[in-house]
C-alpha cells in the first residue's frame with residue numbers, strides 16, 4: 001500500500017467555482033499562500049483569490065496546460081474541483097463527459113508521472129439513481145445514475161480507486177450533497193435552488209423554486225464542506241478502507257422546510273414552486289445519507305443544522321446586500 005506523504009504544494013482546479021473559491025482560501029491559510037496555486041478556466045478570479053496567492057488559467061482537458069503549472073510550482077497535490085454539474089451536464093452531455101472524464105484522467109496521469117503525495121477528487125450524491133434506496137442511502141449500494149454528471153462521477157470514483165490500487169496514487173474523494181454558501185454562486189447544479197432561495201429572500205423577499213415543495217435532498221453548509229474536504233485529505237491513510245467514494249451526510253430538508261426556516265427570520269418571505277427539468281434529477285437522488293464509513297474511518301462529524309445555517313446565511317447576505325455586493 002502507498003504510504004501517506006505530506007501535502008506541501010497544492011494546485012486547485014476549479015478554484016473560481018462555488019467550493020473551489022472558499023477551499024483555496026482555507027488551504028492558503030493552512031498551507032501558506034504561496035503553496036496553494038489556484039487555477040480556473042475562464043471566469044476571472046475574485047480580487048481576494050487573485051491577490052492572496054498564485055493564480056493561472058488552465059484547461060483541465062488540455063494536459064499540457066496542467067503540466068506547465070505543476071512543473072513550475074513543483075506541485076505534489078492536486079485538489080481537482082473543476083467539473084460540469086448535473087443541470088448543465090444534461091444540457092450538454094458531451095461537455096460533461098469531456099471535462100469530467102478527460103479532465104480527471106489528465107489530473108490522475110499527471111499525479112502518477114510526478115509521483116504526487118495526494119489527489120483530492122470530489123464525487124457527488126449524483127452517483128445514485130432511482131434504483132438506490134432513497135432514505136439513509138448506504139455507502140455501498142446501487143450506482144445507476146440517470147444523468148451524465150452522475151455517470152461521470154461513478155466512472156470517476158472507479159478510475160480514482162483504480163489509480164490507487166494499480167499505481168499507488170493516494171486519491172481520495174467524498175460524495176458531496178448540495179452545498180450551500182454565500183461567497184460564490186454555484187454553477188449549474190440541481191441543488192442550486194437551496195442557495196438561490198437565500199439570495200432572493202434577502203434581495204426581493206420572494207423566490208420561485210424550480211423543484212416541488214416536498215423535494216427532500218441531502219445538503220451541507222460550506223464550512224462543513226471545507227472541513228470534510230480538508231479532514232479527508234489529511235486523514236491517516238492506514239485507517240482508510242474507502243478512498244474515492246465516501247458518503248458525507250449533514251442535513252436533509254425539503255424545499256418547503258428550507259423556505260419555512262427562512263420565514264422564521266424573514267416573516268414576509270414568500271416561496272412559490274415551479275418545477276422544471278431539474279425536478280426529475282432531484283427525484284432520482286437520495287433524500288438522506290448514511291455516512292458511517294466517513295465517521296468511522298476519518299472522524300467525520302458536521303457542525304451545522306438547517307436553522308444554524310439559515311441564521312449565518314441571512315446575516316452574511318444581508319451585510320453583502322447593504323454593501324451593494326449582491
Ligand code: AKB
Nearest residue numbers: 085086124189190191
Ligand atoms: C448538483 O446539483 O449537480 C451538485 C451536486 C449535488 O453534485 N450540487
